[in-house]
Amino acid sequence: MPYLCVPEIFLDANATTPVLPEIFEVMQNVCCSQYGNPSSSHLAGTKPKKILADTRTAAAELFNVNDGRFIFNSGATEGINTAVLSALAPYTGSEQTRKCLLYGATEHKAVPEALKHWNQVLGLKAQLLEIPTNQFGELDLEFIEKNLSKALMLCTMGANNETGVVQNLEEVNSLLNHSSKVPWLVDSVQVLGKVPLDLGKLAIDYATFSAHKLYGPKGTGCLFVRDSAPYTPLQQGGGQECGERGGTENMAGIAALGRIFQWLKAPGTSPFQDMNQLLAYRDQILSALRHLFPDLVLNQPYPGSLPTTLNFAVPGFDSSQLIAMFDAAGIRVSAGSACSKGRPQSFVLKAMGLPSWQCEGAIRLSFGPASSPEFIQQVTQRIEEMAKRRNATATPTNNELWVPDPFALGFAGFADNVNKTLYYAGDILQVEQYLQQRFSNSEWQLTKLEAGKHEFGDFFFKIADANHFTIGHNYTGNALAFTSGGVVITEKQCEDVEIISAEEVIRRNFVLIDVRERLEFTMQSLTDTEYSVIESERHDWCRLALSYTHDKATEAAITVCRSGGRSLKAAALIHAASRAKVYSCSDGATDIFQLLAEK
Secondary structure, three states, rough: OOOOOOEEEEEEEEOOOOOOOHHHHHHHHHHHOOOOOOOOOOOOHHHHHHHHHHHHHHHHOOOOOOEEEEEOOOOOHHHHHHHHHHHHHHOOOOOOOOOOOEEEOOOOOOOHHHHHHHHHOOOOOOEEEOOOOOOOOOOHHHHHHHHHHHEEEEEOOOOOOOOEOOOOOHHHHHHHHHHOOOOOOOOOOOOOOOOOOOOOOOOOOOEEEEEEHHHOOOOOEOOOOOOOOOOOOOOOOOOOOOOOOOOOOHHHHHHHHHHHHHHHHHHOOOOOOOHHHHHHHHEEEHHHHHHHOOOOOOEEEEEEEEEOEEEEEEOOOOOOHHHHHHHHOOOOOOOEEEEEOOEEHHHHHOOOOOHHHHHHHHHHHHEOOEEEEHHHHHHHHHHHHHHHHOOOOOOOOOOOOEEOOOOOOOOOEEEEOOEEEEEEEEOOHHHHHHHHHHHHOOOOOEOOOOEEEEEEEOOEEEEEEEEEEEEEOOOOOOOOEEOOEOOOOOOOHHHHEEEEEEEEEHHOOOOEOOOOOHHHHHHHOOOOOOOEEOOOOOOHHHHHHHOOOOOOOEEEEEEEEOOHHHHHHHHHHHHHOOOEEEEEEEEEEEHHHHHHHHH
16 A cells, blocks of 8 residues: 555444445345335335334344333434433422432443433432442442432443443342332443343343444434333324334334344354454454553453453553544544543543543544454554554654644743753743653753843744743744734634645645644655655644745645644644745645545
């Protein structure tokens, strides 16, 4: 392959999976040949009716159900809302201030949000009570037992979507058997095809499933409801699903779900690998990751978690940096699924009591049970190639002019590498973490610049007060003003930046200014193309902008990043400092590579 980004490797299967070819054929056949409405009384409705019946039967056999039914819906979120409404509807209008709604601290956000919504809508005013977990993500059983007597509902997960932690449902079940009956909802999305689930032995009242987590289409799922559990339809309509879920059934999706259930019933006929093979796959990938990041730390109990999931962090990196690095290498991974004010954090890892750096740097890598040995080999080879590229890259030195984040922090410094002194302007408290990483107290002296003008080689600092200063270039005449919030740029300066597409970039004689981070352009370098390229990390953007002069031999310069957002900011910064014409690419570096590869 001429470029590392082609082909794409998708390692975010816990978020979704592709539709397998055989599933697609099943869906196509239903859409084109068996398209009758199952509610119709004529013969065209008989085949769809049979699909519904066969899929329900397959589900009942797979999960060992003899006391309950499956209601087809749009997926787990609808199933969760239906289950919560059903469990709480009997208390409508009666305040339950002394009662509680129990849910695991690491549940998918759909669960607490549904509990909060229906608790308010139904006027219950019950207390939402989060079940703590230990450092391994396991629910606190003593906490559950202590609060069961006042619970209106209990919600737990079969397996966690971020960490792959598998809950011990048998232990939860024993608590319910020894206390008064409380409606129990289990989010079973991630266990499908990975962990056995016996609904005949467990006192689960509601269980939710989504087809797209196991090679089916999005927008299809089902809800298991125990016969003895209360049930209230979420939506009314034409009496479909025996009056329990209005709306014409998604027959193609349900047929796909039926095929998935059949495969799981007869493993020898399915494309899914067995547990031992999946565990071996995970070990292979982890071994390659440790070559890429020798100091990698796992955030999950290993090996006691889903065999298809790895959740890790790397000291010194946040999740956005690592995702950008993998993206540049053509590998799609994900991070924590929740955000707090400031830096993204994984609420799941936070609930497990892991340190902030792990919560902020969490990366989830997940593959599907149908992954082939060839695919896993491709994954490990790509990661090994990433390791070679990273190891071959020299450690960056401290740039003389250093502005860590020009659009967020009113802080700038000049690094005197000879005398090991960092002269700075702005609030040092904003950048303590940056300073610890780049300017060790044991090696560097930090000196704050007082009001007035200070010369440092080609650059000068003009300090007005603690929150206002200017940095300029003695020879180009370029300058940038700063406040406590970062560099000052007007709306007009942003509007003056012309945005063009990747297609136009490869047709014209541009200088490409790659404004991605080092991890990104190390994995996928634009210098491998025929273009003249300037690589500039965020902390170096201001030096570039202040030093920038237009090269008349080329048409113009264009900034390029991963997806377009940073590109516009960097172009506006260069234009604000130099008044030169600078373009911004609306697409990412990968789009340019792919167009060049096709060309």
